[in-house]
Amino acid sequence: GAVVSQHPSRVICKSGTSVKIECRSLDFQATTMFWYRQFPKQSLMLMATSNEGSKATYEQGVEKDKFLINHASLTLSTLTVTSAHPEDSSFYICSARTSGGYQETQYFGPGTRLLVL
Amino acid sequence: SQQGEEDPQALSIQEGENATMNCSYKTSINNLQWYRQNSGRGLVHLILIRSNEREKHSGRLRVTLDTSKKSSSLLITASRAADTASYFCATDGGAQKLVFGQGTRLTINP
Numbered sequence: 105g106a107v108v109s110q111h112p113s114r115v116i117c118k119s120g121t122s123v124k125i126e127c128r129s130l131d132f133q134a135t136t137m138f139w140y141r142q143f144p145k146q147s148l149m150l151m152a153t154s155n156e157g158s159k160a161t162y163e164q165g166v167e168k169d170k171f172l173i174n175h176a177s178l179t180l181s182t183l184t185v186t187s188a189h190p191e192d193s194s195f196y197i198c199s200a201r202t203s204g205g206y207q208e209t210q211y212f213g214p215g216t217r218l219l220v221l
Numbered sequence: 222s223q224q225g226e227e228d229p230q231a232l233s234i235q236e237g238e239n240a241t242m243n244c245s246y247k248t249s250i251n252n253l254q255w256y257r258q259n260s261g262r263g264l265v266h267l268i269l270i271r272s273n274e275r276e277k278h279s280g281r282l283r284v285t286l287d288t289s290k291k292s293s294s295l296l297i298t299a300s301r302a303a304d305t306a307s308y309f310c311a312t313d314g315g316a317q318k319l320v321f322g323q324g325t326r327l328t329i330n331p
Contacts (some may be wrong), residue, residue: 147321212266214263
């Protein structure tokens with residue numbers, strides 16, 4: 105099956121710093137990637153939809169200047185949490201959708217746990 | 222916003238028993254998918270059922286979909302300890318976005 109990786113898997117940073125999270129589709133091309141945030145014991149909340157070569161589409165209530173998304177290639181999307189604060193501490197998960205054939209299934213990365221001190 | 226509501230929120234059963242989880246949604250859908258998430262890990266896709274399908278099987282998994290009631294169920298038969306995880310339904314309304322339910326935390330007791 106399709107594999108999606110995320111890096112890093114865990115990051116701890118000081119308040120005010122920026123953190124970059126990478127999402128890669130390892131064995132397929134993904135024209136669309138999605139970024140989710142998940143708080144403990146809660147469901148996944150979609151933050152933004154990232155299309156290769158174009159600006160990301162953000163969900164209502166998600167600050168685009170705080171959560172910078174770049175989808176520079178068909179296999180890589182990055183999420184940068186700028187000026188991180190403790191309330192940004194969460195589990196961030198990306199997913200990728202294949203560009204060919206039946207596009208219904210999203211393949212999820214293993215997630216990145218962010219802790220802002 | 223989360224349109225999927227799942228029940229129960231938590232389910233604890235003995236190994237070997239069957240586990241049933243339910244999901245309800247509010248808007249029209251193209252398909253509904255079920256995912257599993259082990260604690261602190263990413264999501265694993267289990268099964269997809271399209272809006273014109275009523276039932277689907279995959280191994281020990283059985284999914285039903287009732288579009289008139291806007292609900293779906295996931296049945297895991299002959300449960301195993303390794304099935305302990307959170308299970309989420311997600312609906313695809315056609316805008317390329319998945320909307321996830323709140324999830325059911327399933328615990329299989331040995």
